[in-house]
Amino acid sequence: MPQxxxxxxxxxxxxxxxxxxxxxxxxxxQKLAYHVAYRILSDADAAADATQDAFLRAYKAIGQYRGxxxxxxxxxxxxxxxxxxxxxxxxxxxxxxxALLVTEPSPGPSFVDQAESPEAYAERQxxxxxxxxGIDALxxxxxxxxxxxxxxxxDYQEIAEVTRVSLGTVKSRISRARTKLRDYLLTQQExxxxxxxxxxxx
Amino acid sequence: xxxxxxxxxxxEHKRIAAVLSAYVDGELAAQDQQRVEAHLAQxxxxxxxxxxxxYTKALLAEAPTPPIPRSFVVRxxxxxxxxxxxxxxxxxxxxxxAYGYLKGATALVTVAFALVVAGDxxxxxxxxxxxxxxxxxxxxxxxxxxxxxxVEEAVEKEVAVQATEGMQEGDKETPTLVVEGTxxxxxxxxxxxxxxxxxxxxxxxxxxxxxxxxLEKEEIVQAPAAxxxxxxxxxxxxxxxxxxxxxxxxxxxxxxxxxxSPMPTATLPPSPLPSPTQTSTPSVTLEPxxxxxxxxxxxxxxxxxxxxxxxxxxxxxxxxxxTLAVRRQQSR
Numbered sequence: 001m002p003q004x005x006x007x008x009x010x011x012x013x014x015x016x017x018x019x020x021x022x023x024x025x026x027x028x029x030q031k032l033a034y035h036v037a038y039r040i041l042s043d044a045d046a047a048a049d050a051t052q053d054a055f056l057r058a059y060k061a062i063g064q065y066r067g068x069x070x071x072x073x074x075x076x077x078x079x080x081x082x083x084x085x086x087x088x089x090x091x092x093x094x095x096x097x098x099a100l101l102v103t104e105p106s107p108g109p110s111f112v113d114q115a116e117s118p119e120a121y122a123e124r125q126x127x128x129x130x131x132x133x134g135i136d137a138l139x140x141x142x143x144x145x146x147x148x149x150x151x152x153x154x155d156y157q158e159i160a161e162v163t164r165v166s167l168g169t170v171k172s173r174i175s176r177a178r179t180k181l182r183d184y185l186l187t188q189q190e191x192x193x194x195x196x197x198x199x200x201x202x
Numbered sequence: 203x204x205x206x207x208x209x210x211x212x213x214e215h216k217r218i219a220a221v222l223s224a225y226v227d228g229e230l231a232a233q234d235q236q237r238v239e240a241h242l243a244q245x246x247x248x249x250x251x252x253x254x255x256x257y258t259k260a261l262l263a264e265a266p267t268p269p270i271p272r273s274f275v276v277r278x279x280x281x282x283x284x285x286x287x288x289x290x291x292x293x294x295x296x297x298x299x300a301y302g303y304l305k306g307a308t309a310l311v312t313v314a315f316a317l318v319v320a321g322d323x324x325x326x327x328x329x330x331x332x333x334x335x336x337x338x339x340x341x342x343x344x345x346x347x348x349x350x351x352x353v354e355e356a357v358e359k360e361v362a363v364q365a366t367e368g369m370q371e372g373d374k375e376t377p378t379l380v381v382e383g384t385x386x387x388x389x390x391x392x393x394x395x396x397x398x399x400x401x402x403x404x405x406x407x408x409x410x411x412x413x414x415x416x417l418e419k420e421e422i423v424q425a426p427a428a429x430x431x432x433x434x435x436x437x438x439x440x441x442x443x444x445x446x447x448x449x450x451x452x453x454x455x456x457x458x459x460x461x462x463s464p465m466p467t468a469t470l471p472p473s474p475l476p477s478p479t480q481t482s483t484p485s486v487t488l489e490p491x492x493x494x495x496x497x498x499x500x501x502x503x504x505x506x507x508x509x510x511x512x513x514x515x516x517x518x519x520x521x522x523x524x525t526l527a528v529r530r531q532q533s534r
Contacts, residue, residue, distance in 0.1 A: 019281070022276060026273075026274055027275065030270055030273065030275075033274070034267075034274070038267045048270075051270075055274050055276055056276060056280055056281065059276045059281055124265075127265055128267065131262055131265045132265075149227060150263050151262065151263065151267075156224070171224050175220065175221075175222075175224065178259065181258050182254050182257070185261065
């Protein structure tokens with residue numbers, strides 16, 4: 001998702017209290033923000049809450065936006081909100097109880113896509129679930145770095161600024177995370193839909 | 203020689219593997235990128251590793267995520283409701299802390315209020331020896347009501363009452379009261395305590411010397427707190443007949459309002475003493491006997507006590523409301 005040409009102007013208007021201008025930015029970035037939150041939190045409802053919370057926080061803190069990439073700025077807030085949610089979840093791990101109650105992996109939210117056959121739809125759901133399971137196994141810092149890189153399409157420098165760590169740390173986090181996720185996906189090859197298997201895997 | 207080569211290749215594998223992910227992301231400097239490409243060209247293992255990493259990246263990028271469940275546009279109500287809460291943080295306290303402090307303050311003031319009321323009761327019942335006397339508050343109400351009625355009569359007759367006592371000499375208190383036949387007079391006189399209607403505690407004759415003899419009548423009359431105190435208690439004493447109140451008229455002498463009040467509720471601005479010449483013509487001078495009665499009552503302390511009770515009671519109410527309000531905000 002490229003940075004909109006209007007971002008600086010819209011952000012400047014939002015800083016003057018123009019809520020409509022801010023909401024144009026919301027509309028532009030909400031899909032990305034939600035997807036990042038979903039990959040980090042691995043839960044549709046929690047991701048929706050975090051996204052809403054992040055945009056609210058962003059509007060209140062719009063005065064602190066000092067130009068630069070609005071995408072990086074908003075994703076930092078989204079990421080921080082997700083970290084808060086993860087910490088809150090750790091403090092009261094009700095999810096472990098929920099997990100006990102749900103024997104099957106939860107059906108997950110529907111990935112409705114127009115003009116998609118039921119088979120393709122089911123396969124895509126299966127792929128998304130498998131990948132999410134692999135991501136869930138990563139430590140939060142690696143999960144965030146990999147998500148910002150591969151889902152949000154940010155470069156290492158931006159990720160370093162968003163997560164406030166050094167470039168070297170970003171590099172090693174992504175390398176470890178991707179290697180682990182790769183290893184997991186390779187063990188799931190047989191479970192993955194055929195079209196998503198790595199055919200020429202030696 | 204071969205050994206050396208193999209070891210060198212292994213370390214090269216490790217080095218390449220370490221940067222392969224960055225290579226996938228196109229994050230390597232041009233120099234490193236060329237080295238990786240040179241190695242990949244002759245190393246199938248590393249080339250395979252690269253493919254799996256690229257595959258992983260592609261899958262993650264392509265993997266569908268659920269569509270956004272709703273629009274996340276910020277509604278004006280969302281940002282303005284929290285804006286209302288902002289002032290609550292101006293005090294530098296979280297609502298939780300503020301709630302704690304408020305709770306403590308409420309408890310403290312409530313205890314103080316209870317102590318003052320209890321002290322008042324003990325003073326009247328215990329020392330007065332009139333164990334069967336009506337509750338002090340009721341006494342006051344009766345007295346006030348009587349005074350009010352008397353004043354109403356006085357107003358109707360357009361009588362101005364001037365109660366004059368000798369001016370202050372030594373520590374003997376000799377207040378001067380000038381009462382005009384104006385409607386405002388009602389307010390002032392309702393505070394006058396009537397001795398004849400109730401058993402009088404003797405110890406009250408100890409008049410606090412702090413009470414100035416000066417009656418700031420015109421200003422006092424318009425003090426908003428006084429009429430409230432009187433009117434709210436009216437209902438309890440409606441059975442009083444004017445005849446019971448009649449003797450009260452003679453007791454116009456000292457108003458307890460003349461005592462300087464330590465409570466914020468009685469913020470009466472000092473005013474120039476109205477000169478006797480300002481009073482309307484028909485005037486009544488109180489008999490010395492009445493003066494004696496007035497002194498015996500001692501108005502200073504009950505006045506302060508009453509004001510303290512009203513003030514503390516009001517503070518308790520305000521704090522209680524504030525505490526409940528903060529608790530509601532907190533629970534949101």
